[in-house]
Amino acid sequence: MMRVDGWRLGDPVFTADRIATRVGELAAAISADYAGDELTVISILKGSYIFLADLTRALSIPVRVDFLGLSSYVGAESSGEFEWNARMTTSIRDRQVLLIEDIADTGRTLRHVIDHLAADEPLSIRVCAFLDKPMRRVVDIPIDYVGFEIPDHFVVGYGLDYEGWFRQLPHIATLERA
Ligand code: XMP
Ligand code: MG
Numbered sequence: 001m002m003r004v005d006g007w008r009l010g011d012p013v014f015t016a017d018r019i020a021t022r023v024g025e026l027a028a029a030i031s032a033d034y035a036g037d038e039l040t041v042i043s044i045l046k047g048s049y050i051f052l053a054d055l056t057r058a059l060s061i062p063v064r065v066d067f068l069g070l071s072s073y074v075g076a077e078s079s080g081e082f083e084w085n086a087r088m089t090t091s092i093r094d095r096q097v098l099l100i101e102d103i104a105d106t107g108r109t110l111r112h113v114i115d116h117l118a119a120d121e122p123l124s125i126r127v128c129a130f131l132d133k134p135m136r137r138v139v140d141i142p143i144d145y146v147g148f149e150i151p152d153h154f155v156v157g158y159g160l161d162y163e164g165w166f167r168q169l170p171h172i173a174t175l176e177r178a
Contacts, residue, residue, distance in 0.1 A: 038095075047103065048101055068086055095122050
């Protein structure tokens, strides 16, 4: 049993097998939607790195990948005030852009990123979130591709972390007090 800083893993929410199946379905849908075209995939660090790796390897269209990183200034809950810690190096002007996020919660992170990228005049911006907590939404955002909807429980694994821990898990699990 993995424990860290007074927390332990709860029951699996999505197994590695179930995730692999769902990621394959998402990749097929994205490849079909952009058939004959090309895609600039932008990963929001850090939580989306495993999802990004699995998803992009299953796409059948030409793809290039770039990264951006931001964190909210105040507290654990995203405040709407962000600090950039990684910038893209690719131009997205006149490109089809797909944003990859680990989880959509209040929606503030995605709203901030979408508004920021729109200034660079891409042809289109769509969003693919591995997880979605729709009941937590504060800011309205379009999510074009969703892996799984989940209730308002904190989850870790498959790239998602608690204070940097548990990203390595191949499945998604809840976090419980140890
Ligand atoms: P907003 O509120 O801006 O936040 O949509 C999105 C970010 O909040 C984090 N987040 C989580 N991270 N397990 C996590 O590991 C969760 O259950 C969870 N819920 C929200 C995450 O960093 C995401 O990018
Ligand atoms: Mg994150």
